[in-house]
Amino acid sequence: METSYETIIIGGGVVGSSIAYHLSERKKEGILVLDQKFPLSGTSGSTQAWVWVHNKTPSWYAEFNMYSAELYPYLSKKIGDVEYKRTGGLSPFFNEADREKALLLAEAYKKIGIKIKVLSREEALEKEPSLNPEVAGATYSSIDGNVNPFRLVDMYMRAAKKNGVQYSTYNKVTEIQKLPGKFIVSSRKGTFVCNNLILAGGTWSRELGKLVDISIPVNQLRGQILVTEPLKPFLHYTISGLRQAFNGEVLIGYSMEEEGFNRATTLDVIQETANMAVHYVPQLKKAKVVRAFSGIRAMPEDGFPILGNIPGIENLYVAATHSGVTLSPLIGTLMTELILDGETSIPIDRYSISRFDLAIR
Amino acid sequence: MDKTMIICRCEEISYEEIEEVISNGAKRFDDIKRMTRCGMGPCQSKICNSLVATIIHEKTGIPIHEIPLPRMRMPISPIKLETLATNSTSFSSVKSVLDEVELEDGKVR
Numbered sequence: 001m002e003t004s005y006e007t008i009i010i011g012g013g014v015v016g017s018s019i020a021y022h023l024s025e026r027k028k029e030g031i032l033v034l035d036q037k038f039p040l041s042g043t044s045g046s047t048q049a050w051v052w053v054h055n056k057t058p059s060w061y062a063e064f065n066m067y068s069a070e071l072y073p074y075l076s077k078k079i080g081d082v083e084y085k086r087t088g089g090l091s092p093f094f095n096e097a098d099r100e101k102a103l104l105l106a107e108a109y110k111k112i113g114i115k116i117k118v119l120s121r122e123e124a125l126e127k128e129p130s131l132n133p134e135v136a137g138a139t140y141s142s143i144d145g146n147v148n149p150f151r152l153v154d155m156y157m158r159a160a161k162k163n164g165v166q167y168s169t170y171n172k173v174t175e176i177q178k179l180p181g182k183f184i185v186s187s188r189k190g191t192f193v194c195n196n197l198i199l200a201g202g203t204w205s206r207e208l209g210k211l212v213d214i215s216i217p218v219n220q221l222r223g224q225i226l227v228t229e230p231l232k233p234f235l236h237y238t239i240s241g242l243r244q245a246f247n248g249e250v251l252i253g254y255s256m257e258e259e260g261f262n263r264a265t266t267l268d269v270i271q272e273t274a275n276m277a278v279h280y281v282p283q284l285k286k287a288k289v290v291r292a293f294s295g296i297r298a299m300p301e302d303g304f305p306i307l308g309n310i311p312g313i314e315n316l317y318v319a320a321t322h323s324g325v326t327l328s329p330l331i332g333t334l335m336t337e338l339i340l341d342g343e344t345s346i347p348i349d350r351y352s353i354s355r356f357d358l359a360i361r
Numbered sequence: 362m363d364k365t366m367i368i369c370r371c372e373e374i375s376y377e378e379i380e381e382v383i384s385n386g387a388k389r390f391d392d393i394k395r396m397t398r399c400g401m402g403p404c405q406s407k408i409c410n411s412l413v414a415t416i417i418h419e420k421t422g423i424p425i426h427e428i429p430l431p432r433m434r435m436p437i438s439p440i441k442l443e444t445l446a447t448n449s450t451s452f453s454s455v456k457s458v459l460d461e462v463e464l465e466d467g468k469v470r
Contacts, residue, residue: 038387040395055458058470091458098459101469105462108469139459150395157385169386229403229439240458255454265435272455274445285443290403291434 006030007339008185008194010173010208013044014149014324016200017156018332021079024163026340031165032194034187036172036204039153043202046263046295048225048251049149049325050238054089054116054141055105056323060350061304063112065323067346068330069143075329079159082152083246089144090119090128091240092135092280102139116141128237130281146238148246149325156328176211178313196339198317202298203261205306205320214310217301217356218320220260224269224294225253226277228287241276250284252277256297265292298322307331307351308338318353368416369409371402379413383420390414390431403439406431 007023009016012035020033039045051069056062072084093099099118106116117123117140124138125131131138157167168189175186176197183197199216201208209216230248242252254276255269270292277284298320300306305321317339319331334344364377374397382396390406390413393399399413400406406413414428463470 038389038392041391045395055462057461057463093457093459098457101459101462101464104464104467104469150398154396167386170388226442226445228442254456254458256456257454267435269454270435271445271447272449272452274442275447275449276452276455277442278446278448279450285441285446287442288403288439289436289442289445290439291405291436293434 003190003192005032005192005194007032007196007198008183008192009033009198009200010185011035011200011202011204012039012157012167012169013042013200013202014153014156014328015202015319015321015331016198017153017160018328019198019200019319019335020165021156021160021163022332022336023339024160024165026336028164031160032192033160033165033167034171034173034185035167035169038169039157040150043295043297044149044153044324046225046293047149047223047297047325048243048253049147049152050089050243051084051086051145051147051326052089052238052240052323053143053326054109054114055091055139055240057105059108059112062109062114064330064346065326066114066143068327069145071329071333072145072147079155082155083148084145085147085246086143086145087236087238087243088140088142089240090124090138090140090237092124092131092138094134094136096136099137102137105139114141114143128235128239130234130283132280132282140237144238146243146245147325152325152328173208173211178212178316183316196315196317198319198335200319202320202324203296205298205318212313212316214313214353215357216306216318216320216353218306219258219299219301221297221299222255222257222259222262222294223253223297224255224265224273224292225251226270226273226292227251227290228284229290231287235281239280241280249290250287252284261296263294263296265294298324301356305331305351306353307334307348308353311352311354362416368412369397369399369402371404371408372398374399376416379416380420383417388417388421388423389429390417391429393417394431400431405433405437
C-alpha cells in the first residue's frame with residue numbers, strides 16, 4: 001500500500017464511507033479510508049435505519065434532514081439498490097396532550113415545506129390498520145422511510161472502491177502529527193501522509209479529537225432493538241418505534257441509555273421494548289423474536305451534527321453526527337463541496353465545531 | 362467446497378458469497394454476517410458457525426482457534442413477543458418520538 005494520499009478519512013461507517021464515495025465521484029485519486037475494525041461493526045451496523053425527518057426539532061434541523069432524505073432516490077440510482085423505501089412516517093400517540101404538540105409541530109413546519117398531517121384516530125387506523133385501536137392519533141409525513149443499513153454501507157464502499165478509494169480495515173489510528181501542509185497518520189499497519197484529514201469516527205470522535213489535541217464533544221447513547229422472524233408484509237409505514245424490513249422482519253426499538261460503549265442487551269429494556277411493540281401493534285404478540293441487539297449511537301453534546309473544518313488547523317475536517325443514516329447522503333455531498341470548492345451549497349455554519357470550547361490543553 | 366454450496370440455510374447464503382466478502386477484507390464471522398446476513402436467521406449461526414470458520418481459515422490463513430465466535434444474541438431460540446412483554450404501559454428508557462419534540466413558550470423550538 002502506498003503511504004501518501006491527498007485525503008485520509010478516519011472511520012468507514014455510514015458517514016465516512018459516504019464522504020469517501022462522494023469525494024471519489026469528483027476526484028478519483030488519493031483517497032484512503034481507515035477503520036479500526038470493519039465497516040458496520042459499530043453504529044452503522046446496529047440501527048433500525050429509518051430515514052427520518054418529520055418530528056425532529058428545531059425546524060432548521062428537520063429541514064437539514066429533509067434535504068438528505070430527498071437525495072436518497074438519486075443515491076440508489078448511483079450506487080445501486082440499498083433497499084431504500086420512502087414509506088412515509090407515522091408517529092402514533094395515545095394521549096390528547098401529544099395532539100396539541102403535534103398540531104404545533106405541523107404549524108411550525110408548514111413554513112419550511114415539511115408537510116405534516118395530524119391524523120385522527122380513524123385516519124391513523126385507516127392508513128395502518130394494524131395499529132392499536134386505542135391510538136389517539138398520529139403525525140404523518142410522506143418524506144420519511146427506511147433503508148437497509150448493511151446494503152447502504154456496503155454499496156457506498158463498493159462504489160467508492162470502484163472509483164479508486166482504498167480501504168484499510170482492522171487498522172486503528174494511534175497517532176496524528178500535524179506538520180506544515182500535511183498530516184502524518186500513524187496506524188497499526190503503518191504510517192500514512194496526507195494533505196486533507198477527515199475525522200469521521202462517530203462514537204469514537206472524542207478519542208480521535210484527542211490525537212489532534214482538540215475536543216470533539218460526542219457522547220454515546222445505547223439503543224436496544226428486537227428483531228422478529230420474517231412476517232408477511234403487513235406494515236405499510238415506517239412507524240416511530242418499529243418498521244418492517246424488505247425480508248419481512250420487524251425491527252422494534254426506541255430506547256436511549258447512557259451506558260458508554262457497553263453493548264450488552266438487558267432484560268428490562270427488552271421487556272419495555274416488547275411492551276411498546278404490543279402497545280403499538282397488538283398482533284405482534286404472537287410474532288417470534290429471533291434476536292435482540294444493541295447499538296451505540298453517536299450523540300454530540302447538543303444533539304446536532306458537528307461538521308466542517310476545524311478552525312486553526314488547516315485541512316482538518318470533522319463529520320460526527322447522530323442520525324448518520326438519514327444524513328449520510330447530504331453530509332457526503334457537503335463535505336465534498338467544502339473540501340474541493342471551499343464552500344457548500346447549503347450553509348453548515350451552525351454545525352461548526354466552533355460552537356463548543358475547542359481547547360483541551 | 363462447491364461454490365454454490367449453501368452455507369447458511371436460514372438465509373440461503375452460498376460459499377461463493379462468503380468467499381467474496383472475505384476477499385473484500387472481512388475477517389470475522391460477524392463481518393461476514395453483516396455483509397451477507399449469513400448467521401442472522403432464526404438459528405443464529407448454530408448450523409453455519411464451524412463451516413464459516415473453516416472458510417475464513419482457508420482464505421486468510423488465520424488459525425481456527427483465533428477466529429472469534431459469532432456474537433450470540435438473546436433469545437438463543439426464538440420466543441413469542443408476548444412472552445417477553447409484561448403489559449406495562451409506562452416506559453422509562455423507551456421513548457416515543459413526540460417526547461423528543463421540544464416546546465419553547467408554547468411553540469415548537
